[in-house]
Amino acid sequence: MSEHHHKETFVTKYIFSQDHKMISKQFLVTGIIMGVIGVFMSMLFRLQIAWPERSFSIIEAFLGHHQTDGVMDPDMYLALVTIHGTIMVFFVLTAGLSGTFSNLLIPLQIGARDMASGFMNMISYWLFFISSVVMVISLFVEAGPASAGWTIYPPLSALPQAIPGSGLGMTLWLVSMAIFVASSLIGSLNYIVTILNLRTKGMKMTRLPLTMWAFFITAIIGVVSFPVLLSAALLLIFDRSFGTSFYLSDIFISGEVLHYQGGSPVLFEHLFWFLGHPEVYIVLLPALGITSEVIATNSRKPIFGYRAMVGSIMAIAFLSTIVWGHHMFISGMNPFLGSVFTFTTLLIAIPSAVKAFNYITTLWKGNLQMNPAMLFSIGLVSTFITGGLTGIVLGDSALDINVHDTYFVVAHFHLVMGVSAIYGMYAGIYHWFPKMYGRMMDKTLGYWHFWITAIAAYGVFFPMHFIGLAGLPRRYYSNTAFPLFEDLADVNIVITLFAILGGLAQIIFLINFFLSIYRGKKATQNPWNSTTLEWTTPVEGIHGNWPGKIPSVERWAYDYSKPGYEEDFVPQNVPLKEGEEES
Amino acid sequence: MLALFYIFIAVAVGLGIWQLNRLSSYKQVILKNDKGEPVNAIAKSEENPVATEKDNDIHGKFFLIFLIGFYLLMTYCLFFMNDIMLPESASIEGENDDNLFLITFILIGVVQFATQFLLFYFSFKYRGINNRKALFYADSHKLELIWTTIPTIVLTALIGYGLYTWNDVMDLSDSENPLVIEVYAQQFNWQARYAGADNTLGRGNVRNIKGINTIGIDMTDANSADDIPVRELHLPKGRKIVFKFRSQDVLHSAYMPHFRAQMNCVPGMVTEFGFTPKFTTQEMRVQEETVRKVNGINKLRKAKGEDPYEFEYLLLCNKICGASHYNMQMKIVVEEEADFYSWLKQQKTITELVN
Numbered sequence: 032m033s034e035h036h037h038k039e040t041f042v043t044k045y046i047f048s049q050d051h052k053m054i055s056k057q058f059l060v061t062g063i064i065m066g067v068i069g070v071f072m073s074m075l076f077r078l079q080i081a082w083p084e085r086s087f088s089i090i091e092a093f094l095g096h097h098q099t100d101g102v103m104d105p106d107m108y109l110a111l112v113t114i115h116g117t118i119m120v121f122f123v124l125t126a127g128l129s130g131t132f133s134n135l136l137i138p139l140q141i142g143a144r145d146m147a148s149g150f151m152n153m154i155s156y157w158l159f160f161i162s163s164v165v166m167v168i169s170l171f172v173e174a175g176p177a178s179a180g181w182t183i184y185p186p187l188s189a190l191p192q193a194i195p196g197s198g199l200g201m202t203l204w205l206v207s208m209a210i211f212v213a214s215s216l217i218g219s220l221n222y223i224v225t226i227l228n229l230r231t232k233g234m235k236m237t238r239l240p241l242t243m244w245a246f247f248i249t250a251i252i253g254v255v256s257f258p259v260l261l262s263a264a265l266l267l268i269f270d271r272s273f274g275t276s277f278y279l280s281d282i283f284i285s286g287e288v289l290h291y292q293g294g295s296p297v298l299f300e301h302l303f304w305f306l307g308h309p310e311v312y313i314v315l316l317p318a319l320g321i322t323s324e325v326i327a328t329n330s331r332k333p334i335f336g337y338r339a340m341v342g343s344i345m346a347i348a349f350l351s352t353i354v355w356g357h358h359m360f361i362s363g364m365n366p367f368l369g370s371v372f373t374f375t376t377l378l379i380a381i382p383s384a385v386k387a388f389n390y391i392t393t394l395w396k397g398n399l400q401m402n403p404a405m406l407f408s409i410g411l412v413s414t415f416i417t418g419g420l421t422g423i424v425l426g427d428s429a430l431d432i433n434v435h436d437t438y439f440v441v442a443h444f445h446l447v448m449g450v451s452a453i454y455g456m457y458a459g460i461y462h463w464f465p466k467m468y469g470r471m472m473d474k475t476l477g478y479w480h481f482w483i484t485a486i487a488a489y490g491v492f493f494p495m496h497f498i499g500l501a502g503l504p505r506r507y508y509s510n511t512a513f514p515l516f517e518d519l520a521d522v523n524i525v526i527t528l529f530a531i532l533g534g535l536a537q538i539i540f541l542i543n544f545f546l547s548i549y550r551g552k553k554a555t556q557n558p559w560n561s562t563t564l565e566w567t568t569p570v571e572g573i574h575g576n577w578p579g580k581i582p583s584v585e586r587w588a589y590d591y592s593k594p595g596y597e598e599d600f601v602p603q604n605v606p607l608k609e610g611e612e613e614s
Numbered sequence: 615m616l617a618l619f620y621i622f623i624a625v626a627v628g629l630g631i632w633q634l635n636r637l638s639s640y641k642q643v644i645l646k647n648d649k650g651e652p653v654n655a656i657a658k659s660e661e662n663p664v665a666t667e668k669d670n671d672i673h674g675k676f677f678l679i680f681l682i683g684f685y686l687l688m689t690y691c692l693f694f695m696n697d698i699m700l701p702e703s704a705s706i707e708g709e710n711d712d713n714l715f716l717i718t719f720i721l722i723g724v725v726q727f728a729t730q731f732l733l734f735y736f737s738f739k740y741r742g743i744n745n746r747k748a749l750f751y752a753d754s755h756k757l758e759l760i761w762t763t764i765p766t767i768v769l770t771a772l773i774g775y776g777l778y779t780w781n782d783v784m785d786l787s788d789s790e791n792p793l794v795i796e797v798y799a800q801q802f803n804w805q806a807r808y809a810g811a812d813n814t815l816g817r818g819n820v821r822n823i824k825g826i827n828t829i830g831i832d833m834t835d836a837n838s839a840d841d842i843p844v845r846e847l848h849l850p851k852g853r854k855i856v857f858k859f860r861s862q863d864v865l866h867s868a869y870m871p872h873f874r875a876q877m878n879c880v881p882g883m884v885t886e887f888g889f890t891p892k893f894t895t896q897e898m899r900v901q902e903e904t905v906r907k908v909n910g911i912n913k914l915r916k917a918k919g920e921d922p923y924e925f926e927y928l929l930l931c932n933k934i935c936g937a938s939h940y941n942m943q944m945k946i947v948v949e950e951e952a953d954f955y956s957w958l959k960q961q962k963t964i965t966e967l968v969n
Contacts, residue, residue: 077839089620133760180934186881187864187935193801194936280882283820283830284801284863296692296865296880329665331748332738339758361867362878363859363885366784370777377776381762385728388761394736396749401636401673401741402665409737412684413684416729420722427772429779430715433708433874436932438866471663478669479631484674485685497695512941513930514923518698518910520876538628547634551661559664592748599748614752 047157049149052572054156055135056467059460061156062127063544065163067537069118074534076111079521080558081527083509097175101298105420105508109178110196112506114182115169117204119449121211122166124314126159128456130269132317133222133246134464138435139565140240142231142582144575147224151217162207166360180506182303185278185296189271192285202271205264212261212383214486219250219257226250231564233584234399238603240333240588244341245320248348249313255352256309263302270294297305300362304355311448312351316344319386320413325458326390329405330397330560331599333589333614336389343382350379359434360428380419387416398599402559403477404462410485411454417489418447421496423571436506439499442492450488457481460544465558470551476543480536487533491526498522560600562584563588567604586613667743674741681734687726692723697910700871701903704948705889705925708874710779718772786888792854795847797929798829799859799866799879801936804830804929804944806847810840810963820862820881826967830862833968842961847929847946849891850954856888867933870897870946878933891948898948900926 048054075094078087079102086101097107134152138145146152169176178196179188183204184473191198226239226247239247269275270291280293327334334340336461356372390412399405421443424430434440457480464472498519503510510516510523556564564584568576582604590601595611607613644652665673703712740746786792796807796815807829809815816838822830830837849855859868861879868887869876878889898904904925912922927946931939949957 105940109934109937109939184865184933190864193864201769210950282863282881283823288821288823293882295882297883312759331742331961333750333752335751336753336758338753361887363880363883366780369784370780373776374773377773380769381765384765385758385762389758391729391736392751393730394733394740394756396751397736397740398742398746399670399674399740401670405665406673411729411732412733416733417726420726423722423769423772424715424718427714427718427776427780429711429776429783429940430718432783432876433711433871436869474661474663474669475666476632478673482680485680489687494636494691494695497691497698500700501698502700502869504869504930506934507940508937509940512943513928514911514915515928517914517923518907520914522695522698535624535627538624539631542625542628542632552661554663555660566858589752592750594750 034329043516047153048154049145050574051134051138051146051149051152052467054152055131055133057156058126058130058134058159059467061160061163062123062131063541065118065122065166066127067541068167069115069123070534070537072111072115072118074531075103076115077527077530078461079508080510081107081524083511090267091309092120106175106178106195108508109180109194110176110200113178113183113193113196114166114176115179117177117208118166120181120310120314121208122159122163124216124448124452125310126211128452129249129313129317130156130159130218130244130460131456132242132321132348132459132463133218133250135340135467136242136565137222137225137246138229139466139568139576140243140563141226141229141234142564142584143225143229144577144581146221147229151221154452155214155218155375158210158217162210162214165203165207165210169200169207171434172198172200172203173197174200176200182307183267185267185270185299186282189267189279190282190284190289202268205268205271209261209264212257212264213484215253215257217270217524219253222246222250223254230324231581231583235584238584238587241337241340242320243315243342245323248344249316249320252316252348252351253310253313256306256313259302260306263306266302267299273538275477297359297362297364300359301355304358305352307358308355309348309351310363311444312347314448314452315415315455316347318458319344321455321459321462322390322411324563325404325408325413325462327395327589327591328462328559329400329402329408330393331400331591332393332397333591334389335392336385336589337614339385340389343385346382349381350375350382354379356428357426357428357431360431366428367546375430377423379426380423381417383419387419398404400559403472403474403481404458406481406485407454407458407461407595410481410488411451411458414446414454414488416451417493418443418445418451422447433502434499436504437499438495438503438505441505442495442499445495446488446492450492457484462559464544464551464566465548465554465570466565466568466572468548469554469572470547471554471558472547472551473536473543475562480539480543483539484533487536488528490529491533494522495526560598562590562600562602564603567602590614621872665742670742670756674738674743677734677741678738681730681738684730684734687766688726697906699903699907701898701901701907703872703874704891704893704898705873705875706892707783707856707889709892710782711874714775714779717775721768721772735904759893764919783889786856786886789854789856789888792856792888793850794856794858795849796829796858796860797847797859797868797879798944799861799868799931799935801863802931802938802942804845804847804868804931804942806844806944807831807964808842808844808958810842812837812840815858816841816938816964818860823862827964829860831964833964839963839965841964843964844961845944847944848954848957849946850951851891851894851948853890853951857886859885859887864935865933866931866935866942869930869932870927871930873925876932894948894950895925895927895946 091101174195267275276291276294282289798805816835817832859879866879931942
């Protein structure tokens with residue numbers, strides 16, 4: 032950095048940085064810290080589900096007055112599942128995944144010096160940071176954090192009389208999410224503008240790598256749907272604090288009738304899921320984009336059906352905004368609406384199937400390089416298929432009646448958006464770590480990390496489908512109140528053991544990640560022999576990305592093993608030979 | 615402080631793996647000492663951070679093993695966990711549902727087995743060994759057309775059957791002479807109300823809650839007088855039941871898994887759901903699948919020294935509603951119509967209760 036002409040202090044370089052590469056690292060590290068908290072919470076409540084009456088000193092140590100003799104209180108159990116869901120969905124898989132890789136890759140892959148607005152980018156991170164801090168603070172509130180489920184359906188979330196977590200804990204939750212939405216919107220607008228305006232010479236939209244398409248469409252879905260969550264949250268704040276009745280009506284609680292009249296919780300459900308469902312794709316599409324890139328690179332083959340892939344991203348994005356009602360089949364809304372939402376929901380299976388088949392075909396007759404990133408990408412395709420297929424059950428209103436809100440749902444969404452998106456994130460970290468830190472992550476630890484995680488993930492979530500089919504509802508503090516469920520206890524113990532195994536495997540990753548930042552092997556400029564532009568920048572990652580002119584783009588992003596070339600990859604900035612056709 | 619201890623152990627395990635891992639990067643070499651005699655020594659091998667052919671080979675094979683393991687897991691869950699599943703539908707409307715479920719499950723099961731095979735088998739077969747050359751194969755409209763059209767056709771059929779079932783279950787307009795029952799939810803228990811001789815429920819609102827009138831029946835409504843509030847749900851076999859659901863505080867969900875029935879209870883509005891019970895509680899108790907499940911449960915209970923469990927239909931809450939959500943239940947008894955009416959006659963009407 033010595034030859035660099037900008038004067039940078041510690042503060043401008045590491046804290047209030049406007050460099051997209053630094054901001055992406057900030058997003059990643061914050062996301063990892065939140066992820067550790069979220070995963071740790073899941074360990075605690077899994078202990079409770081598996082051994083409901085058993086005392087655990089770890090619970091005694093962490094849960095303070097929310098436990099008695101090492102057994103957590105029911106309210107705390109609900110708080111843990113609520114905050115686990117919130118943190119994993121929003122803080123890890125939205126900000127941690129999209130925030131990290133959109134920031135890192137958009138300028139590098141389209142050939143731009145930085146984001147359209149570095150300042151807004153910095154604001155986006157710091158709002159995310161503040162919202163994370165508020166969320167973490169809410170854990171230490173006297174009455175406990177928000178505990179109405181991550182979907183915070185009113186009236187439960189509106190009335191402290193109904194559950195103690197709906198007091199200050201819920202207020203902080205709402206404040207945190209409002210700030211989060213602002214962060215996400217600023218970020219998304221920046222991504223969209225950057226991709227539309229700052230592409231280098233020759234980078235036509237049809238030459239964008241699939242990661243770019245995925246991030247671009249994700250940002251658009253975010254801009255369309257996040258404001259609706261903000262308005263839903265605002266109306267809830269009005270109901271809670273200013274006595275309005277948007278969501279509340281005819282309530283008798285703690286021996287008195289409340290004044291609310293005329294509102295409906297179903298309105299909240301509509302508003303929430305108008306974000307909530309697209310959110311699933313905000314989480315998943317970037318992971319699929321990363322996978323497209325990693326699978327093509329490591330198969331040494333072009334991604335199969337580039338246009339179909341772009342088309343299916345667009346189709347999924349469009350459909351994702353008109354399927355929210357499938358979360359509400361039995362909410363009391365008109366059954367005719369249920370029919371409409373069943374129809375639109377099952378349509379999503381078509382573009383999803385196209386994507387899955389295209390990934391598999393990309394592997395076919397490839398020359399597969401089994402780097403850790405590649406293993407995670409293959410794992411993603413597997414969990415995406417497994418989780419996606421059960422979506423056909425849940426999206427069908429008639430079948431949903433009996434499995435709604437059971438563990439079948441928990442298994443489904445954890446596989447299709449939880450595990451898949453986390454795999455995508457890991458694939459991205461292993462693949463672009465050299466670009467972020469100029470060093471390589473340790474390969475062997477990566478292998479350990481993948482295999483233990485892969486076994487644990489299926490060990491946890493596959494049997495979970497079946498306890499759901501046996502009728503076990505989710506969010507039950509204990510299943511001992513029903514003799515009907517007693518024969519599911521063993522399965523729950525097995526699930527918890529796998530969950531602990533999976534949780535421990537992430538420690539391998541953490542150690543690998545943080546040690547590799549300082550001790551990893553020095554990276555070469557293009558370690559994976561990739562074609563995309565980010566690998567033409569210097570290893571040390573300078574301000575402005577390219578020392579001289581920004582390279583111009585001459586071809587699409589997937590010329591791997593192209594006939595007529597010595598090497599098995601042709602970077603995007605290499606001009607076409609005479610008579611060579613662009614694929 | 616024990617928490618710190620656990621963290622310490624976890625970190626130690628991680629560090630252990632890291633060190634073991636470093637160990638694996640050392641290899642035995644043969645060096646020559648001063649006299650030129652060969653001696654064994656250990657040296658750090660220059661490890662390549664990118665996958666080598668050896669890595670490709672190992673992990674390609676691992677994927678094949680993983681596939682076999684996954685197949686075993688799937689087979690076990692699909693075929694050997696049947697004993698803990700719910701018995702066949704106890705409502706007539708639920709039969710269609712079970713059918714649709716079976717068809718859907720066979721379908722997604724076949725797709726699951728096939729696609730996972732392709733994915734992991736290709737990962738194994740095309741692992742990068744022996745200087746393999748990848749095939750430049752970027753597009754095939756024919757293939758893409760195939761895997762767009764086939765799912766479309768299959769899904770169209772599935773959607774059609776699904777919507778038929780859905781309308782069948784949800785459309786209560788054409789049911790003849792149904793028995794109307796109100797199910798009333800509050801933190802954390804259930805109540806019910808029978809419509810009485812006129813088979814019409816009186817109006818209800820939380821503002822009428824007073825003393826023994828715990829579910830807010832509007833006593834000024836003429837239809838209310840003969841309404842019968844109860845704490846245990848009895849249903850006549852073979853008669854269409856239309857449930858009207860209310861909640862007084864937060865969202866609840868009335869889940870009756872054996873009847874394949876569920877509907878949310880929403881404060882401020884009345885929701886509805888209907889079904890026709892097919893088996894009485896007694897008949898269900900001797901049904902083969904129920905017997906198998908109950909025997910399994912009782913074996914576990916015996917080991918713990920608990921009393922044996924007898925099968926009952928249940929209504930349970932399935933929407934997070936607060937601290938005791940996990941224990942918000944009501945027993946359902948299905949009996950022959952005659953038994954049902956003699957039970958109902960013994961219950962007091964709201965007028966009798968209030969006065």
